[in-house]
Amino acid sequence: MRIRCTFSDQEFFVRLYENATTRDLISMLPLDLTIEDFSTNEKIAHLPRRLDEGGLADYQDEAPGDLCYFIGWGNLAFFHGDYHYRGDLIRLGRLEGGVEPLLKKGKFALHIEVV
Template sequence: MKTSRRTFLETALIAAVVPSIASASGTVENPMQIKFSFNNQIFTATLNNTPTALDLLTLLPLNIQIEDYSTNEKIAYLPRKLTVEGSGPFGDEAPGDLCYYAPWGNLALFYAGYRYSSGLIRLGRLDGAVTPLLQRGNSRSGLNRPANTRP
């Protein structure tokens, strides 16, 4: 699939900057971590080093509406579609996966088992339990970088 020049440049810039992020103490923090604040809970996810995940980082910070979808996931629509460059089928699907569904342009946070379907791109995984996602209902959520990382 053809990518726009802007998407290519954003991805290249992030790829160049992300490995060099360091904390004030001089230790390298996890630059691929994102933080959700959802239903009065805070949890993190670690992103894979892929063009789609890097493109998500260019949108942060975000305020998004997280909605129940089916019986195994919550979804949230993004303000624009992400690049699908380098994506393809994957296996070992598991609760805790953070994915992007390209046809609809939404994030998918899986809290129960699921199977890969065409257009689904795994972005990373939740860093802890899926417990924050088990509460039914829709909620506003902040999506940001943790305080200990710098863009």
């Protein structure tokens, strides 16, 4: 399954993985959120409620372009730079076509929908 994310003049697609957390996110779509820069390697968007954490699984192939759910704050994390899995991230999917849209700095309205 794929989702389309749009903010400002940017649009990108995410190919979702199959897990309980992703299914819970899909059940909430479409969503209108706010996306903003966090640290130097990601953009984040806070969800209206926490997601099912059943998709938690260890992984070691972290890479820019991963979409994750951060258990600690209950937010989406769109990684455009390197990061390290620490046991508190659930990987939801992978951006298609590169991370360039995430490099636009600022805070924007974000729309997420299933395509």
